[in-house]
Amino acid sequence: MVNINIMSPVDIRELQSTIRKAITNKQKILLKENLELQSLPIDAKTVILDLSSFDKIIELDKENFTVTVEGGINFLEFQIMLAQKGFFFPLDTYASAKTSLSYNVLHGLPSYTLGEYGNYREYVLGLEAVLFNGDHIKIGGKNIKNVSGLDIIGLLIGSKETLGIITKLTLRLLPFPEEKRVLLFNFKELKTALHVTNQLINKGINPAKLHILNASGNSIIKNINLSKSPVVIAEIDGFKASLPRQLDVFKEIISGHISNFSLEITDNNEITNFWNNFREAQYQALINVQNTVSFSCIISEIPEMVAEIEKELVKFEQEFIIQVNGIVGTGMVIPLKKVDNEWISQVAKLIEKYDGKVLGKKSFVNQGLNTIHKKLIDAFDPARISFLGGEEF
Amino acid sequence: MKETQISFLRNIVGNKNICTNKEELLVYEYDATLLKGAPEVIVFPENTEQVSNILAFAYQEGIPVNTRGAGTNLSGGSIPDQGGIALVMTKMNKVLETDFKNGVVVVEPGVINQELQDYLIPHGYYYPPDPASMKACTIGGNIGECSGGPRCLKYGVTRDYVLGMEMVLGTGEVVVIGSKQQMNPDPLDLVKLMVGSEGTLGVFTKLFLKIKKIPEAKKTMLCTFNSVKDASKTVANIISRGIVPTTLEMMDNLLINCAEDFTGLGLDRNADALLLIEVDGFKEELDGQVQVIKEVCEKNYVKEFKIAQSAQEVDQLWTARRTVIGAVARKRPSYSLQDVTVPRNKLPDIVEAIVNISQKYNLPIGVLAHAGDGNLHPLVLFDERNKEEVKKVHEAEFNICKIALSLGGTLSGEHGIGLLKKPYLKQEFSPEVLKLKKQIMLAFDPKNILNPDKILEVGK
Numbered sequence: 001m002v003n004i005n006i007m008s009p010v011d012i013r014e015l016q017s018t019i020r021k022a023i024t025n026k027q028k029i030l031l032k033e034n035l036e037l038q039s040l041p042i043d044a045k046t047v048i049l050d051l052s053s054f055d056k057i058i059e060l061d062k063e064n065f066t067v068t069v070e071g072g073i074n075f076l077e078f079q080i081m082l083a084q085k086g087f088f089f090p091l092d093t094y095a096s097a098k099t100s101l102s103y104n105v106l107h108g109l110p111s112y113t114l115g116e117y118g119n120y121r122e123y124v125l126g127l128e129a130v131l132f133n134g135d136h137i138k139i140g141g142k143n144i145k146n147v148s149g150l151d152i153i154g155l156l157i158g159s160k161e162t163l164g165i166i167t168k169l170t171l172r173l174l175p176f177p178e179e180k181r182v183l184l185f186n187f188k189e190l191k192t193a194l195h196v197t198n199q200l201i202n203k204g205i206n207p208a209k210l211h212i213l214n215a216s217g218n219s220i221i222k223n224i225n226l227s228k229s230p231v232v233i234a235e236i237d238g239f240k241a242s243l244p245r246q247l248d249v250f251k252e253i254i255s256g257h258i259s260n261f262s263l264e265i266t267d268n269n270e271i272t273n274f275w276n277n278f279r280e281a282q283y284q285a286l287i288n289v290q291n292t293v294s295f296s297c298i299i300s301e302i303p304e305m306v307a308e309i310e311k312e313l314v315k316f317e318q319e320f321i322i323q324v325n326g327i328v329g330t331g332m333v334i335p336l337k338k339v340d341n342e343w344i345s346q347v348a349k350l351i352e353k354y355d356g357k358v359l360g361k362k363s364f365v366n367q368g369l370n371t372i373h374k375k376l377i378d379a380f381d382p383a384r385i386s387f388l389g390g391e392e393f
Numbered sequence: 394m395k396e397t398q399i400s401f402l403r404n405i406v407g408n409k410n411i412c413t414n415k416e417e418l419l420v421y422e423y424d425a426t427l428l429k430g431a432p433e434v435i436v437f438p439e440n441t442e443q444v445s446n447i448l449a450f451a452y453q454e455g456i457p458v459n460t461r462g463a464g465t466n467l468s469g470g471s472i473p474d475q476g477g478i479a480l481v482m483t484k485m486n487k488v489l490e491t492d493f494k495n496g497v498v499v500v501e502p503g504v505i506n507q508e509l510q511d512y513l514i515p516h517g518y519y520y521p522p523d524p525a526s527m528k529a530c531t532i533g534g535n536i537g538e539c540s541g542g543p544r545c546l547k548y549g550v551t552r553d554y555v556l557g558m559e560m561v562l563g564t565g566e567v568v569v570i571g572s573k574q575q576m577n578p579d580p581l582d583l584v585k586l587m588v589g590s591e592g593t594l595g596v597f598t599k600l601f602l603k604i605k606k607i608p609e610a611k612k613t614m615l616c617t618f619n620s621v622k623d624a625s626k627t628v629a630n631i632i633s634r635g636i637v638p639t640t641l642e643m644m645d646n647l648l649i650n651c652a653e654d655f656t657g658l659g660l661d662r663n664a665d666a667l668l669l670i671e672v673d674g675f676k677e678e679l680d681g682q683v684q685v686i687k688e689v690c691e692k693n694y695v696k697e698f699k700i701a702q703s704a705q706e707v708d709q710l711w712t713a714r715r716t717v718i719g720a721v722a723r724k725r726p727s728y729s730l731q732d733v734t735v736p737r738n739k740l741p742d743i744v745e746a747i748v749n750i751s752q753k754y755n756l757p758i759g760v761l762a763h764a765g766d767g768n769l770h771p772l773v774l775f776d777e778r779n780k781e782e783v784k785k786v787h788e789a790e791f792n793i794c795k796i797a798l799s800l801g802g803t804l805s806g807e808h809g810i811g812l813l814k815k816p817y818l819k820q821e822f823s824p825e826v827l828k829l830k831k832q833i834m835l836a837f838d839p840k841n842i843l844n845p846d847k848i849l850e851v852g853k
Contacts, residue, residue: 063629063738064767110576119576121585122549135825142736144766145550145806147539147589148814148821149848150830154552154585162580175635198494204606239682242675296576300494328575329495359578368566369583375836376581379829389580 002043006032008050012128012136012167015049019165020134022047023383029132030387031106031161033099039290046387051100054167060085066125066142068170071102076279087173090117090208092275094282102166108158110294110359112275115327116206120157123172127153131164132381142170155376160360162389163380177237180208181247182265182274184221185258190214190230190310190322192257194303197232197326199253201299205246209235210326214310216336217321220281224263224274232326233278235271285321285334292334293347297356299329305354309333312350316343330359394433394477398454402436402478405446410437410484421479424466425526426813427729427777430474432459437484441559441567441598444480448596449565451478457845460592462503462531467730468811470538470591475845480596482533488512489599497556497573498604502533502597518604521548524807525715533597539589541807543640543714546765547673548605550807552588559599560587563838573601586833591809592844594837610676611639612683613701615710616690617664621645621760624666625740627693628764631670632737634689636682641765642669642714645744648721648759648772652713655720660713664696668764669714718772721759725774731790733797734806737767746796747771754785768806769797795820810848818849 009015022029025045032050034040042048051072058068060082067087069078076096082089093109103109105120126140139152156163187193193212200207211233218226221233232254236246247264265271286292297305306322313320318339324331333347348358381389403411412418412435422429438444451458457477464471473479486503493516500509506520506527513519523542524530530540536558541550557571571577571584587594618624621643628641644652644667653660660667668690672682683700690698701707721728735743744760747769751758759772771793775782794804794817804814804821819827827849834851835841841851 061736061738062633064736065632066736108582114576118549118553121582122553131829135829137823137826137829139822139826141801141803143734143801143803143806144737145541145545145734145763145768146803147550147807147809148804149589149810149818150594150833151539151552151585151589152826152829152833154582154588155833157585158580158582160580175632175637178635201496202494204609239674239678241677241681245675245677294578296574296578298495298573299575300492330576355572357572357574357578360580366566366568368562368564369568369570372562372583372836373581376833379832379836 004048005044005046006048006050008053010053012130015130015165015167016134016136018047018049019130019132019385022385023134026383027385028387029385031103033103036287037095037290049165051102057081058168061142064142065173066170067173068168069101070168071166072100075099075101075104082173086176088176089123089171089173091120091123094279094286097279098283101169105157105166105169106159106161110325110330112209114325114330116208121154124153124157124169125172126170127156127166128168129156129164129166132385140170144172160388162377162386178240179243180235180237180271181243182271183234183236183250184224184263185232185254186227187230187232187258191303191307193230193232194306194324194326196254196257198299200250201327203249203253205250207234207327208237209233212324212326214322216319217323220278220285220321222277222281285336289335289338291339291344292332293344293351294332294359295351295356296330296359297351297354301354301356302329305351305356309347309350312346318343394456398456399434401450402434402447406436406438406443410439411435421461421473424464424469424471426467426469427727428469428472428812430472431476432473432479433476435479435481437481439484441561444561444596444598445565445567447478447480448561448563451842452564452840455840455842457842459844460596462534463505463529465526465530466534466538466811467732467808468805469813470809470811470844470847472812474812482531485598492573493518495573496604498602500532500600500602502531502600504532506530506532506535513604514607517607519607520554520602520604522551522554525718532600536588536597536600537590537592538809539807541763541768543642543763545763546641547637547639552585554603555584555588555600556603557584557601558587558597560595560597562595563840563843571601575603589809591811591847593834593847594843608673610679611671611673612679613707613710614670614683614686615699615701616668616670617661617696618666619664619694619696621666621744622741623693624668625744625764627668627690628740629737630689630693631686632765634685636672636685638670638765639673640669640671643667643762643764644717645760647757648717648761651720651724651759652717654723655716656709656713658709658713661697669710717761721772721774724757725776727775727777729773729786729790731771731773731793732805732808733794733802734766734768735797735800735802737765739800739802740764740767742800743769743796747793750789750792754789756785756789758789766806791817812847815849
């Protein structure tokens with residue numbers, strides 16, 4: 001059992017000091033949240049950063065619809081606080097309840113609402129960060145548009161703790177949609193469910209959330225008695241006046257394909273509870289195994305790709321969940337028990353066969369880009385203290 | 394440049410795609426600013442291989458390369474101020490692939506924004522970024538500058554629509570970053586970094602763009618006010634009532650009059666401010682939104698609230714908005730278009746400051762704003778032949794930038810830094826951030842040949 005070296009800086013000065021000591025002592029730095037989500041070869045020297053003291057809301061600017069908040073705040077608690085004050089921050093991930101805002105942004109965790117509501121870069125207007133070279137930087141502010149030089153904000157988002165740690169963010173907020181509904185449908189086949197979701201988008205219906213799960217995926221839908229077949233979960237939101245027609249079009253498209261179960265959740269509290277349960281169950285499934293494969297793929301390739309993954313993985317006699325965001329073509333393959341590298345590489349191979357990409361795996365191979373990548377890391381992390389960016393890892 | 398170097402370039406692109414005589418070079422000294430700088434040779438590559446060969450040669454010889462689309466740049470980014478090669482991408486202007494299933498279009502960088510829209514609209518799709526120069530500007534230039542436009546309030550800027558690209562690095566190496574996929578899973582998002590990099594990191598040769606379905610309905614409103622302050626408050630109040638319009642554009646009295654002189658639409662010449670508001674979406678939801686907007690306008694003492702009744706009327710209103718920049722040319726021989734952004738609630742403060750600056754320097758300054766974004770384009774009118782006046786223009790613009798920064802704003806919302814705002818960059822960023830930007834530029838372009846010393850001084 002490794003002794004864990006947790007550091008909990010309370011302000012920027014302490015965080016800078018922690019990072020500078022790590023540079024001097026040649027220690028690796030890692031955010032605490034990773035310990036649960038990933039199986040990592042940490043040792044007693046590894047500095048585990050706990051950002052939970054960076055948990056304050058600095059300013060909720062009601063006129064500009066922005067919030068400035070410290071990065072260590074729990075993502076879901078932050079969203080609940082905003083909702084109580086009548087503001088909507090639409091991004092929501094499987095790890096919202098368990099991880100900090102900074103962790104989600106730094107790892108670019110795919111939002112359930114990716115598609116209709118876009119991704120982090122559309123909401124992060126400004127940030128502060130302590131880089132792994134020890135510098136504390138501030139970029140951006142409350143401005144919706146900003147093209148003053150190179151987009152360092154965009155580079156930090158999704159950089160997976162390879163450049164530095166985001167400590168404060170100014171985020172764009174939205175007004176709450178007037179109404180929303182969650183719909184669940186069982187399908188006979190996963191492939192059909194995926195084709196149907198493509199039809200929805202072509203008809204101009206853009207659900208806020210659209211998840212497709214294989215039969216085993218039902219295990220992460222709690223308190224609803226589904227039959228064991230693939231399921232589509234959709235959340236549709238918008239103005240009261242247009243929602244009924246959107247729902248009608250949705251149901252019409254889907255009606256010819258569903259097997260034997262459908263459910264519409266209309267009560268906002270029930271919708272909140274549904275997603276809380278779903279998020280929790282997905283998170284538990286992930287931390288149980290710690291070796292999930294996340295992917296992105298061209299939407300039109302997903303039905304074939306997923307069908308082949310289902311077929312080919314049978315030989316491993318290992319139950320697994322496939323979860324796909326039907327709007328943007330991201331997803332996960334989550335084994336229900338620990339798996340070996342052969343299983344992981346088989347899944348990755350199948351994803352790549354359909355030109356899909358495994359998340360977190362560097363996709364470019366050009367010499368020039370590798371040189372640029374190295375020089376960028378030299379600028380942000382010259383002593384290579386990032387645990388996740390290190391050569392060894 | 395030596396004759397042997399020009400001959401080498403001639404061999405790459407052929408005689409028809411190279412210009413060296415003085416008259417031709419003169420045409421490429423300009424962009425849409427007042428700045429000038431002559432290239433030594435102009436080349437028009439027709440494909441990626443030619444771009445690659447040109448850059449490999451320029452890298453080997455240390456020749457500056459200024460990449461250019463239609464030259465509508467508003468920050469001096471297209472000015473070849475260090476001589477060298479003007480790499481004009483307008484012959485790489487094909488739509489290579491449309492993939493409606495995946496909501497993606499693949500284009501070459503020289504495609505004109507409006508031509509792309511014209512191509513997509515019959516299929517029920519559009520590309521949301523719509524800069525005012527969309528009839529002339531190229532997609533490559535839009536991406537280099539991270540262009541905006543009126544629709545950005547609801548639909549975001551160019552950055553939000555670029556999924557990936559093929560580009561040529563300074564060494565001539567051809568690389569692909571991102572893809573047709575809606576999400577870029579790379580640990581460092583180089584695609585986002587390329588957008589708005591102003592030609593300093595690489596040359597785009599193929600672009601993967603996200604497109605959207607055209608909303609089924611829209612409503613356009615024209616509202617006039619007796620004060621800019623009332624109009625600005627209206628902007629903030631509309632959004633806090635739960636409505637994010639597609640566009641929320643503002644013009645001040647000077648520009649209302651310029652637009653009216655030009656279009657004769659019957660705009661209220663006495664109004665201090667005009668808002669052009671558009672909402673789109675499903676047809677059932679629009680009347681409710683219009684009603685809320687009307688209530689907000691009335692609460693803020695709207696002078697007149699008018700809903701466009703026909704597509705023709707909508708077109709006329711947009712013509713007034715899009716042509717107003719050209720229309721000011723009737724007032725004075727020259728104009729300079731600024732670009733700053735402030736938090737939305739600071740609009741009245743900056744407009745008041747601009748009025749004071751206008752009086753102090755005795756220069757007419759009109760204010761055009763993507764008000765919903767807090768993005769202003771003060772238009773300073775003057776006579777370029779009057780050197781004293783030109784000096785005052787520069788001082789006035791520097792003061793506008795300083796005030797924008799003091800209000801929590803930024804130097805540029807959608808035009809970029811280029812040469813024009815390079816001297817002000819240290820007012821916005823700390824030395825640590827500037828050093829980082831320089832390191833990023835050198836990581837991509839160690840010899841500093843790609844649009845050298847634009848954005849900031851990199852040196853050799």
